[in-house]
Amino acid sequence: MSFIADKQTLEDMNMLGKYNHHSIFNLFNKVKTTGGEKLLQQMFQTPLTDAELINKRSRTFAYFQSTQITFPCSNEQFGAMENYLSGSIGKFFPGVIIYHASKKLQAAVLRDEEYPKLQNGLQQTIAVLRQCKAFISQFEEKARQKHPFYDELQMVKTILSDPKLEWLNKAQSGQSSLLNTARYDYLLRHTMQQALQTVMDTFYMLDVYLAVANLAREKQWNFATALPNGTNLFTATELRHPNINKAVANPVSFNSDSNLIFLTGANMAGKSTFMKAFGINVYLAHMGFPVAANNMEFSVKQGIYTSINVPDNLDMGLSHFYAEVLRVKKVAEEVSSGKNLVIIFDELFKGTNVKDAYDATLAVTAAFSEYRNCLFIISTHIIEAGEVLKHQSNIQSLYLPTIMNGSVPTYTYQLETGISADRHGMMIIENEGILELLEAQIN
Template sequence: MQSQEILQQILAHLDLWDLGINNADIYYIEHYFKSEIVILDKNKSIARLKLLVNKSPYKHQMMTGVKQLAVFLSSVMQKLEQAFPYCPDNLKPTIKEIHSLVNESEARKLAEWGIAVNELSDYELLQLDHEIRFSFKESFYKALGILYKIEALFSLAKAIKVHKLVFPQFSTNNEFEVKDCWNPALENCTRNSFYFENNKNIILLTGPNMSGKSTFLRTVGLIACLAHTGMAIPAVSATLPFFDSVEICISIQDSLTEGYSHFYAELKKVKTMAEQLKNGHHCFMIFDELFKGTNLSDAARCTAVLANGILQHPDSYCIFSSHHTGLMAADPALQNQLQFSHVETLIEDGVPRFTYIFKPGISNIFLGYYFLQKEGIDKLMNVSGH
């Protein structure tokens, strides 16, 4: 909730938080800090210092580095000062820390002088360069790290505005409903709405291959993760419980180095989730066709065990895709305990048409063999249809 409040207040005055930091400026300043400019003995007479500076091949590099840093600090500090009256309370200590890091060093002069560095005498330049590269360097990188965080918040707020994202609401009564959500990674993405029915905490998602089940699950997973980081989400509105853990199991890979098969990698993920539930955590889980690494009846039996376990934790929610027929055969009692949904596929003149629309009910359409024939694999293998 704290992150939401910060982003909402930055959004209200978005232009003020554009600090104008660019990679080229940072690169040049870091190059200056890492330079091998010879530091002259400050105890020598001013005349000697002037003479050495004027003859030093490092003078131009020194002058340019100090000037670049001066312009950078002057610009950033001015913008922070303008934004501070509109700063979220949670962010004010961060801004004050930047001011302290700059104002408690010789860099304060840079922030005040800006491009007036050109007016420095050789002796003043030498002294300031020494202070900056040896005394202010650590403080600069601390301040830069804080500025990066502010820039990240600005980028998030800008993304919210550009992509028209909305902040979700967190329910206190386990309400879970999302309206008109979409996947921002897809152009012209079909928008879908879904909700968990009363006294139901598992949605079983069905549908044929290529119907859009995995894309829908990824979209829901993205929404859950963004919501729990305090970020806005790609939807018109959303209300969901605040979970202790969000577990997503999509496209789990095997591991050659660790000796994990695909099936065992899935088991490890499921075990993590089971431990979270046993410890009393409220979890949101997404599973995409679990246990593909074993035979259909064995996979259905494993899925039934998982479903029955989750049903014992009504404050935790789960969406998983599976083949309905096999699961109901493994445990017919689940028929009345799960919320069945599907991603719509229409068959028109024997040809499938994918609408990518999330709907209630069960899909009994299977298209694996259809696509095998469409690709001509049966002919390549010289096998007639069965």
């Protein structure tokens, strides 16, 4: 079963995007190889829903976080080997000899570049395979005991120790004779092609593990513990946004008897940032990746839905309010189907009038809260709804305060228990001199 996170959710949390410099993917994209980058993209697109697999991946990252190991090859070297091995070669060795003889003749007579390129690709591949073999030997000396990536590296060691590859350490650098070039080429691109693809795939995986582990060590991030679904537990201390330097941290706690946070606070108090931080860390935790939180434990969920930046759709004739309603309907369908989900709603029904927003926020929040297998964070400016909802035992009323220094608002970004009483909108408008500006233009 795949983890659910639709396009709207991924955009709200800014999860994906190789060319989006502020995406969470780009934050983690410190890999050395193109193959490693593709694997990292795949991991971001397919979070896990099995607690055992999540914890196994986390343990592997944590292990490499504790080491000082560097990836042994460059992207150029691995790219050259990948290009070389992906080329076609005949199934029968005599035909390969004829092919090489033909290409060598063309290179001599017609100055054709294909044969020199083939020889270069062969030499690059030999060099990379030697480096991989040396890396495994050095790594085993450092490890001295079984580790989470042991089986994968042992499989590569077995492949590279195959008697058919004994010549690797003896092969001379530079151009080989026609017969040796043909023999090596046939062995690498036909006889052992699938086995060598396994070697590359394993080192791409190693590339990802080392890159993510190094980032976790640099940022001093930790690894969450995944629990089987059903307990509906989430707890973390010092949870913060991973893409904000020196972000303010907050504790977060949920269980079946306290499964909804009703969040209030002024604009700019940090509500959206807190909710995104929570959602991003939930997503990363299901990937088995490091999280910007301490002591994090979570029951595995089937997916996450957010409604933070819901756009209108003029092409379909949808107003902002109706787009919000359709988003809530979509989430309601998923929740009522029995799925175990994390739901984040920022400013429900802000596209309609205050009375309708109050009634809808109150009714929808109360209805969602009854699904004790899911976790919810719902923010609003309609603090009157919070006064009614705070009497439900499973709803946590939290707010982000505003502190006034005279007429200037400041923000702690630190969660407090209760419902916000901040009403500083007009004061901020006055501080910006908007009314005076308009009056001056009239006069």
